[in-house]
Amino acid sequence: MRQRIGLFALALSLQAGLTATLKADIRADTNRDGHVDLKGTSDSTDKAFWSSTHGAIFLPNVGDKQMRCATTDLTGNPLSNDELAYCNDASGHLLLAPEYLAPLRTVPMADISDNATAQVYTTPQAAYDRTRIFVLEDLSKPNATKSWRLVDRELYFNATQLRAGLVLAIDGREFVKNAAVWDGHATVHFEVTDAISYSVPAKVSTDEVAMKVAPVLTHHPLQRVETLVSSAANETNLVQSDFVAQIDAARQKIGLENPLLLFNQSSDIWAQDILEPAYASMPGPNGPIAIRIMMRSAQSTRTGGRQIFEQLRGPGVGGFQPGSNTGTGFGYDTINSYGNLETIPPHRSKKGRTYPAGRAIFGKHWDQLTSQPVRDLLYGNEVQMPLILETGWLNVGHVDEIIQFLPYDNELGWTLAIGDTRLGLEILRNVSAAGHGGVMAQSYNVSRAATLEADPPTQPGLTMSVDELLANVTFQENQAYAQKHLDANLDIFLSEVPLDHKDVIRLPALFEDAAPGPEFIRPDGLHVYWWPVIEGERQLIGLVPATVNGIIIGDQYLCPQPWGPMVDGQDVWMSHIEAAYARAGMTVTYIDDWLSHHSHGGEIHCGTNTLRQTDLPWWE
Numbered sequence: 078m079r080q081r082i083g084l085f086a087l088a089l090s091l092q093a094g095l096t097a098t099l100k101a102d103i104r105a106d107t108n109r110d111g112h113v114d115l116k117g118t119s120d121s122t123d124k125a126f127w128s129s130t131h132g133a134i135f136l137p138n139v140g141d142k143q144m145r146c147a148t149t150d151l152t153g154n155p156l157s158n159d160e161l162a163y164c165n166d167a168s169g170h171l172l173l174a175p176e177y178l179a180p181l182r183t184v185p186m187a188d189i190s191d192n193a194t195a196q197v198y199t200t201p202q203a204a205y206d207r208t209r210i211f212v213l214e215d216l217s218k219p220n221a222t223k224s225w226r227l228v229d230r231e232l233y234f235n236a237t238q239l240r241a242g243l244v245l246a247i248d249g250r251e252f253v254k255n256a257a258v259w260d261g262h263a264t265v266h267f268e269v270t271d272a273i274s275y276s277v278p279a280k281v282s283t284d285e286v287a288m289k290v291a292p293v294l295t296h297h298p299l300q301r302v303e304t305l306v307s308s309a310a311n312e313t314n315l316v317q318s319d320f321v322a323q324i325d326a327a328r329q330k331i332g333l334e335n336p337l338l339l340f341n342q343s344s345d346i347w348a349q350d351i352l353e354p355a356y357a358s359m360p361g362p363n364g365p366i367a368i369r370i371m372m373r374s375a376q377s378t379r380t381g382g383r384q385i386f387e388q389l390r391g392p393g394v395g396g397f398q399p400g401s402n403t404g405t406g407f408g409y410d411t412i413n414s415y416g417n418l419e420t421i422p423p424h425r426s427k428k429g430r431t432y433p434a435g436r437a438i439f440g441k442h443w444d445q446l447t448s449q450p451v452r453d454l455l456y457g458n459e460v461q462m463p464l465i466l467e468t469g470w471l472n473v474g475h476v477d478e479i480i481q482f483l484p485y486d487n488e489l490g491w492t493l494a495i496g497d498t499r500l501g502l503e504i505l506r507n508v509s510a511a512g513h514g515g516v517m518a519q520s521y522n523v524s525r526a527a528t529l530e531a532d533p534p535t536q537p538g539l540t541m542s543v544d545e546l547l548a549n550v551t552f553q554e555n556q557a558y559a560q561k562h563l564d565a566n567l568d569i570f571l572s573e574v575p576l577d578h579k580d581v582i583r584l585p586a587l588f589e590d591a592a593p594g595p596e597f598i599r600p601d602g603l604h605v606y607w608w609p610v611i612e613g614e615r616q617l618i619g620l621v622p623a624t625v626n627g628i629i630i631g632d633q634y635l636c637p638q639p640w641g642p643m644v645d646g647q648d649v650w651m652s653h654i655e656a657a658y659a660r661a662g663m664t665v666t667y668i669d670d671w672l673s674h675h676s677h678g679g680e681i682h683c684g685t686n687t688l689r690q691t692d693l694p695w696w697e
């Protein structure tokens with residue numbers, strides 16, 4: 078018995094010596110704990126398969142750590158949009174920002190001859206073209222660019238290196254822009270060949286690990302605000318200066334330490350619309366590692382968006398330029414402003430799909446959708462698959478005019494706030510019933526306007542009493558029309574999101590007609606930004622400042638001042654707004670945006686932006 082076992086073992090070891098011991102083994106952080114496990118099996122189990130809950134992740138290394146990317150060519154001409162966007166830390170062959178690498182290791186190989194060689198490469202070709210693998214040659218200086226060498230398809234590792242185990246890392250030159258071109262998946266191959274002599278066939282062992290580039294994610298309003306953003310005003314623009322001063326005072330009152338960031342590349346005041354701050358994150362040893370990605374709006378004529386590449390790109394900050402070759406996204410269509418792209422906080426939908434980083438939401442305008450390149454990005458990144466509302470009944474047509482998400486004490490941890498004309502009308506009727514129907518429907522201080530602007534725009538409520546407004550048939554029709562669409566949008570929302578109907582917070586709203594008329598044709602060949610009204614429909618705009626169109630900063634809410642009817646020295650609108658936000662545990666600070674934004678079809682939210690926390694996991 079004993080002898081038989083001995084012979085069996087001998088036979089096995091002979092066989093092993095000839096064929097078996099060569100075992101290529103490459104590993105990444107497959108279990109997403111921030112480490113690569115070479116000894117145990119935590120990162121080897123199912124490493125060749127990637128799913129939303131399992132599989133290694135790497136970042137698109139698209140910042141500009143050393144501010145090396147040019148904004149003009151050698152003759153001083155500005156670079157084109159595409160040229161601007163091309164340059165980033167990963168557009169070349171040097172590892173400029175090692176802090177954004179995802180680790181890859183090979184298990185040290187003992188039983189190889191001095192002749193053993195190996196290659197490491199990525200498939201498919203689309204991934205090979207958009208990722209970089211590096212090997213750390215100077216183990217003592219992992220933070221130095223010089224220590225890392227690009228691993229090309231033609232680079233061979235030798236036996237010394239394989240015995241020690243390769244210290245490799247990967248980053249992305251790109252994020253997913255269009256899944257039909259590259260869906261973000263990358264399979265990293267490790268191929269070892271050992272030839273002891275010419276008379277014995279070479280032994281070959283191959284191994285793979287599945288990886289995927291981190292998705293580009295937009296921020297939902299429950300994420301912590303790091304920096305508040307608006308647009309700078311020059312000396313000639315008192316109205317914007319006044320707005321910026323109010324926003325900055327509110328920032329200080331709330332205790333946001335970072336100074337206000339003011340866009341200054343153009344006189345475009347719509348800081349919400351020209352760009353959408355987004356981020357990409359992956360697991361790291363001390364928590365998530367993240368990079369910020371500023372998405373430019375698909376509105377090529379709004380040069381303010383270029384400041385993503387001209388000013389904002391830098392260490393840890395990259396940009397997205399919507400492709401110019403998709404046939405949409407040219408010009409200035411308001412549907413493509415990012416006031417029309419918001420993010421529903423994390424939840425599990427009624428259909429059972431989880432959105433751990435939240436879900437994108439945008440408004441379509443009848444048969445028009447958000448531009449192709451932005452849809453390609455949102456759908457291609459999969460994690461925040463958009464929900465689509467109908468906002469074509471609004472003149473500007475952005476989702477932020479009608480909805481907002483607030484922290485809330487329910488199972489979801491948040492709720493929806495939505496504009497409501499029934500509530501707006503009820504407030505006016507009660508003012509009238511209480512005997513104050515003769516007061517002006519809107520209380521904006523016109524003397525104050527005159528100190529800021531020579532010829533301030535007027536609005537109907539400034540010259541109409543509450544009773545006159547209530548008696549106006551067109552006005553009433555507009556509210557009914559708006560409410561029909563608000564209700565339909567709420568139905569769409571509640572059919573997807575398991576939010577209790579009674580937890581929805583309603584904010585009083587009133588609209589007026591702002592139809593541009595069919596004659597609006599731009600002389601310069603660009604798309605119109607105000608499309609003609611569809612037959613049987615209208616295009617409305619907020620009569621009262623839209624009080625869902627503000628800024629959520631934790632439990633603080635920066636709200637457009639409503640300028641409602643004044644009764645006994647009180648704006649009757651305010652107590653309703655404050656009560657509504659108090660349901661969500663939020664404190665309201667009013668900002669007067671009447672002249673700066675409201676009278677131009679927007680509110681505070683449209684004229685500001687927020688840089689929110691980025692080091693958040695989306696993979697759990």
Ligand SMILES: *[C@@H]1O[C@H](CO)[C@@H](O)[C@H](O)[C@H]1NC(C)=O
Pocket residue numbers: 176217218219220
């Ligand atoms: C490399 O940089 C990181 C911070 O990015 C630091 O924590 C680490 O200590 C550095 N390592 C070395 C060897 O200098």
Ligand SMILES: *[C@@H]1O[C@H](CO)[C@@H](O)[C@H](O)[C@H]1NC(C)=O
Pocket residue numbers: 235236237238
């Ligand atoms: C193996 O490769 C390393 C790195 O290129 C090199 O320093 C070393 O000399 C090579 N060893 C042999 C035995 O060729």
Ligand SMILES: *[C@@H]1O[C@H](CO)[C@@H](O)[C@H](O)[C@H]1NC(C)=O
Pocket residue numbers: 191192272273274275
């Ligand atoms: C393997 O290496 C030895 C020397 O180390 C050399 O003589 C032999 O030719 C090599 N065999 C192959 C197949 O390269």
Ligand SMILES: *[C@@H]1O[C@H](CO)[C@@H](O)[C@H](O)[C@H]1NC(C)=O
Pocket residue numbers: 339340341342388
């Ligand atoms: C614009 O703002 C940037 C900081 O974001 C600053 O460096 C630059 O000097 C400003 N330019 C002008 C003209 O104010």
Ligand SMILES: *[C@@H]1O[C@H](CO)[C@@H](O)[C@H](O)[C@H]1NC(C)=O
Pocket residue numbers: 311312313314343344
């Ligand atoms: C200054 O503001 C005015 C009014 O908004 C605007 O027309 C002008 O273009 C601005 N100038 C600069 C240099 O931004």
Ligand SMILES: *[C@@H]1O[C@H](CO)[C@@H](O)[C@H](O)[C@H]1NC(C)=O
Pocket residue numbers: 500503504507
């Ligand atoms: C309007 O008045 C009625 C009757 O007093 C009251 O029940 C209702 O709550 C009031 N509505 C609003 C929005 O204040």
Ligand SMILES: *[C@@H]1O[C@H](CO)[C@@H](O)[C@H](O)[C@H]1NC(C)=O
Pocket residue numbers: 522523524525528
């Ligand atoms: C309206 O604005 C003017 C000019 O700023 C100011 O003197 C006046 O007190 C304001 N009126 C009210 C009711 O706030």
Ligand SMILES: *[C@@H]1O[C@H](CO)[C@@H](O)[C@H](O)[C@H]1NC(C)=O
Pocket residue numbers: 537538549550551552553555589590
């Ligand atoms: C009041 O009615 C007139 C005539 O129908 C209309 O032109 C106007 O826009 C209405 N006012 C408001 C505030 O809706």
